[in-house]
Amino acid sequence: MTKTPIAVLGIDVGKNTCSLAGLDATGAVVLRRRMTRESVVTFTANLPPCIVAMEACCGAHFLGRTIAAQGHTVRLMSPEYVQPYVKAQKTDDRDAEAIAEAATRPTMRFVSLKSEAQLDLQALHRARERLVLARTSLINQLRAVLLERGIVLPKGRLVLMRRLREIGTEDLAVSHRIHGLIGDLCAEATALDERIRAYDEEFAALTRNDTQARRLASIPGVGLINATALLAAVGDASAFAKARDLAAWLGLTPRQHSTGGRTKMLGISKRGNRYLRKQLIHGARAAMPHLAAKPTRLGAWLTGLLARSHPNVVVVALAAKLARIVWAVLRRERAFDQGAPATA
Incomplete structure (x- = not known):
């Protein structure tokens, strides 16, 4: 532990290890250290209250909430705003120093710490979006398979599926194996519809119980x-x-x-x-x-x-x-x- 009080602590968050750079009140670097995420929490717990800066990346919100609970002021920044402060060649130590320096700028834009509930809701949206993209890819593949066999169906997922039900997959002029493939694709698209609908119902329930929503x-x-x-x-x-x-x-x-x-x-x-x-x-x-x-x-x-x-x-x-x-x-x-x- 340095004897000079740390005014700003910059943390370059990594998957397993983090690089730390501490600045004093004049902006001089008084600390450089590399440690695990668990050790970072222990280290900041023994520091007097100061500004702790990080890039807004994966894991930064959890670490930021933990450090904020220790009495520190946490500042998260977009990585693109930190990049101009990196000196010479990029290293983890220089990144940590750049993060600490960027956090002291009076015109810097900071990212608000997300709560666990916000991150949970964001994860649900990302999971739903992944299913929507998978469903779109599946429908495009189904339309391409039929188009290669001279069967042209209208655009739009709902219209296409309704048209297929009206025609009947058994009456399509395709080979026996493609009959089975089309049935599999339709069944998979229906299953994705049900999973997406379950997310929508969950969002609807959350909206009913939340005033802001x-x-x-x-x-x-x-x-x-x-x-x-x-x-x-x-x-x-x-x-x-x-x-x-x-x-x-x-x-x-x-x-x-x-x-x-x-x-x-x-x-x-x-x-x-x-x-x-x-x-x-x-x-x-x-x-x-x-x-x-x-x-x-x-x-x-x-x-x-x-x-x-x-x-x-x-x-x-x-x-x-x-x-x-x-x-x-x-x-x-x-x-x-x-x-x-x-x-x-």
Whole structure:
């Protein structure tokens, strides 16, 4: 243990071992050490309260909650924000020093510690997404097998499965072995449907028992999946209050390029949480026709935008607006209100 008090402790979290770098109040490195995860917890328990910084990676939230319970101030950062502070060639020790230095910057953006409940919900969403991707791959394989044999079926999973039931797999003009393969693929797709439906029912039950999730689900285009995914990724209303521009955090705002005094609007940045961005865009696409047909201010805004922009552009713009509505709903702690009718 160093005799110089440690003001900031940077930890480069590894699978088995972690590299530590301690800075004093002047920013000088006074400690370099490598130890196991269990030893890190023991080491920080004997330290006076200080700032403990880590990259927001796998295992960092559990370690951060453990260290925070010891009285330390935990700061998690995105790895891309730490990279500019790495000196010379990359090593674990230099990474730990860069993490400690980055945590002292006044303009640094930090990641909120996730609770165990948030991580559980996030794991459920990832498991459901894996099943959805597997089901999509399975349906594409089924359509390709039939297409190679001259059988063209309509797009869309539900339409395809309904059409197959109407035709009957026994009446398809394919070989006996392919009959069996098609039956196996259909049975596997049905089993995946049931497993995905079980996750959806679990999310629905959670939404009914959670006030914040119910408020989010009241927003058109958000629904059960997006409501629970947002709570899992960002957290409670206090965390949303810090992320004032949630649309920018999700990469839904357009990039800008300035040259010769002119500003040109480019595509969206696609930064941040890819899963949430995709889900919000899907939700906006599903809700856009219904919202545009309503005589509300949101409907009037959509109608005007659709008159001068491509529908795909409008979908992304609506997703960005939904992200800002999400922030406002949780910040003000009340359900979504579509507002007064649009004036002529």
